[in-house]
Amino acid sequence: MALLGFSCLGSLALASGAYADPVDETLTIDGEEMITVAPAPTEPPGHAFEQVESGWLYREAETRATQMDSFENPGMLNVERGEEIWNTVDGDAGKSCATCHEDASETMAGVGAHYPKWNAKAGKPFNLELQIDACRTENMQAEPYKFDAQDQKDLVTFIRHQSLGEPVDIDLAEGEMMSWWEKGKERYYLRTGQLDLSCASCHESANGKYIRADHLSQGQTNGFPTYRFNTGGMVSLHNRFRGCVRDTRAEMPKAFSDELMALEVYTAWRGEGLSVETPAVRQ
Numbered sequence: 001m002a003l004l005g006f007s008c009l010g011s012l013a014l015a016s017g018a019y020a021d022p023v024d025e026t027l028t029i030d031g032e033e034m035i036t037v038a039p040a041p042t043e044p045p046g047h048a049f050e051q052v053e054s055g056w057l058y059r060e061a062e063t064r065a066t067q068m069d070s071f072e073n074p075g076m077l078n079v080e081r082g083e084e085i086w087n088t089v090d091g092d093a094g095k096s097c098a099t100c101h102e103d104a105s106e107t108m109a110g111v112g113a114h115y116p117k118w119n120a121k122a123g124k125p126f127n128l129e130l131q132i133d134a135c136r137t138e139n140m141q142a143e144p145y146k147f148d149a150q151d152q153k154d155l156v157t158f159i160r161h162q163s164l165g166e167p168v169d170i171d172l173a174e175g176e177m178m179s180w181w182e183k184g185k186e187r188y189y190l191r192t193g194q195l196d197l198s199c200a201s202c203h204e205s206a207n208g209k210y211i212r213a214d215h216l217s218q219g220q221t222n223g224f225p226t227y228r229f230n231t232g233g234m235v236s237l238h239n240r241f242r243g244c245v246r247d248t249r250a251e252m253p254k255a256f257s258d259e260l261m262a263l264e265v266y267t268a269w270r271g272e273g274l275s276v277e278t279p280a281v282r283q
């Protein structure tokens, strides 16, 4: 297996790979115990797993240890940078985020655990990135961020971090969220690319197996944006989605496209009950 390159990785290779259970350990951050295992949501019915598991349980000891210690976690620098941006005036209206939302540790506490969220005005689900862009354009007269601009990643990391420990819980009853959930589910099981793999081929059927040095987790989103050692920076959720699609040798969908927004709704639901761990640490 070790000699297999990605080029010959198909369903067959996935079916025969080495397997290991996730570790049975407790994740405590700043004295607070995270929920890394939870019963799978039962509404709507049909979740693939009986219990949902944080990706932290699948990482190596050193990576797990780095996330447990806020002083060691490099992603905490991005949280700090995000706080600076929060307090910085930008745009023609002469406002900062703090002008309206004041102290984020109060006004944003728990907010990130409930995204993506239905936005009636836009008629679609918003993730934090789209909500921030709406505030920038409508409330600050500032430009929307380019996808994966450093400021965008830092601000999202900062806001999500205000929900550290809070269980992910999204409202599927609002607006047309269920039709986005359905679309996301379809996309999750759709096989794409030269390798003919769906998200489920790796994160469901091959969950617990190894691809090269990577222990395949359930592909949960509760730790995003995540700090990655291999790039030395924060990775946004849509960047991760795009990377996973690219690995099937398919064309990458655009960030914030309907396709990826639907996947974000569906995968958030697949991880309901898990604590927000932003910034999680990955290899």
Ligand code: HEC
Residues within 6 Å of the ligand: 086, 095, 096, 097, 098, 099, 100, 101, 111, 117, 128, 131, 132, 135, 136, 139, 140, 155, 159
């Ligand atoms: C002029 C005031 C104003 C400014 C400046 C502003 N916002 Fe907002 N923001 C609002 C209002 C009003 C809402 C709620 C209504 C809505 O969704 O538009 C909101 C909603 C939000 C929400 C959603 C909260 C929830 O409970 O779902 C987030 C997140 C947010 N803003 C982030 C930001 C960030 C980050 C900035 C700076 C880049 C910012 N806002 C700048 C007025 C502002």
Ligand code: HEC
Residues within 6 Å of the ligand: 054, 055, 056, 058, 188, 197, 198, 199, 200, 201, 202, 203, 211, 214, 215, 216, 217, 218, 219, 220, 221, 223, 226, 240, 241, 244, 245, 247, 248, 263, 267, 282
């Ligand atoms: C070829 C196998 C493969 C496919 C197909 C695949 N992924 Fe992944 N994915 C990985 C690997 C490997 C990782 C890194 C190790 C891990 O967390 O499982 C990963 C990580 C992730 C993560 C981050 C998990 C964490 O805790 O950091 C998410 C989210 C994710 N994938 C979502 C998806 C989605 C959505 C799809 C379908 C569009 C998909 N993946 C398709 C292999 C795959």
